[in-house]
Amino acid sequence: MADLFDITGRVAVITGGGGVLCSEMARALASRGVKVAVLDINEKQAEALAEEIKNQGGNAIAVAVDVLDRASVERARDVVLAKYGTVDILINGAGGNKPEATVSDDMSFFDLPVEAIQWVFNLNILGTILPTQVFGKVMAERGKGVVINISSMAAFRPLTRTVAYCAAKAAVSNFTQWMAVHFSQNYSPNIRVNALAPGFFLTKQNYYLLVDKETGEPTERGRRIISHTPMGRYGEPADLIGTLLWLVSDASSFVNGVVVPVDGAFQAYSGV
Numbered sequence: 008m009a010d011l012f013d014i015t016g017r018v019a020v021i022t023g024g025g026g027v028l029c030s031e032m033a034r035a036l037a038s039r040g041v042k043v044a045v046l047d048i049n050e051k052q053a054e055a056l057a058e059e060i061k062n063q064g065g066n067a068i069a070v071a072v073d074v075l076d077r078a079s080v081e082r083a084r085d086v087v088l089a090k091y092g093t094v095d096i097l098i099n100g101a102g103g104n105k106p107e108a109t110v111s112d113d114m115s116f117f118d119l120p121v122e123a124i125q126w127v128f129n130l131n132i133l134g135t136i137l138p139t140q141v142f143g144k145v146m147a148e149r150g151k152g153v154v155i156n157i158s159s160m161a162a163f164r165p166l167t168r169t170v171a172y173c174a175a176k177a178a179v180s181n182f183t184q185w186m187a188v189h190f191s192q193n194y195s196p197n198i199r200v201n202a203l204a205p206g207f208f209l210t211k212q213n214y215y216l217l218v219d220k221e222t223g224e225p226t227e228r229g230r231r232i233i234s235h236t237p238m239g240r241y242g243e244p245a246d247l248i249g250t251l252l253w254l255v256s257d258a259s260s261f262v263n264g265v266v267v268p269v270d271g272a273f274q275a276y277s278g279v
């Protein structure tokens with residue numbers, strides 16, 4: 008049974024690898040013998056993580072990348088191939104929201120700036136498609152690989168205020184299904200594409216919505232999220248790891264084109 012989950016020696020590329028959720032994924036994969044390429048626009052963050060992994064006895068490199076710039080992603084691919092020779096796993100982790108694209112007391116839906124909406128669309132959906140084009144081609148050529156996209160609860164059920172983010176994550180879920188079919192039909196049934204849909208994890212991207220910056224107390228939205236999460240808490244980055252290990256390993260060899268909620272039953276709960 009343990010062999011099903013054995014990923015020793017595989018090569019993983021993680022975009023947004025320096026971030027809160029994906030750095031935990033990078034640590035978890037490295038501790039299981041995976042060679043990890045930490046790709047991030049924040050080079051310092053990526054380097055600090057790669058150093059940390061190496062200090063723990065793991066194998067990692069940091070590569071600066073902008074997932075919205077094809078030439079930059081291709082340069083990162085060349086660095087990864089020169090160092091590790093191949094790519095087995097791609098995690099499309101770069102993504103997020105920002106206050107300027109969020110409806111608030113000071114900003115109505117009607118006045119949201121187009122640049123902010125576009126920023127969120129680009130980062131989440133284009134930033135998932137583009138690295139899949141570049142690293143997916145390596146997988147297509149060798150007929151093997153696993154892609155993990157990061158969707159969100161916002162894709163299943165639109166959340167109030169974060170209009171662009173919800174639409175962009177719905178696109179990530181849709182693209183996950185599309186790409187799973189496309190790889191299988193055109194390149195190899197041994198390339199799988201699935202997504203994780205994290206519920207609510209208290210991180211940089213949503214802190215301003217969930218915690219009152221004056222008092223440090225939960226906002227009304229934060230309280231409502233917890234009361235709508237039957238398990239009664241926010242997720243911890245470590246909560247994603249079991250599902251990740253299942254999806255990147257041969258344990259999920261016939262699982263393809265699915266979006267797995269990791270959400271403490273938020274999505275299952277009707278509220279009654």
Ligand code: NAD
Pocket residue numbers: 022023024025026027028029046047048049052072073074075100101102103104130134157158159160204205206207208209210211212213
């Ligand atoms: P985070 O901000 O900590 O991590 C995102 C990382 O992406 C950062 O390190 C950032 O530097 C990097 N990045 C941003 N733009 C980039 C670019 N153009 N090119 C390369 N890297 C870039 O966020 P997180 O909360 O860890 O989120 C990780 C993923 O999980 C995102 O897709 C996010 O939307 C998704 N998600 C988060 C939650 C949550 O509750 N935090 C819930 C559901 C989904």
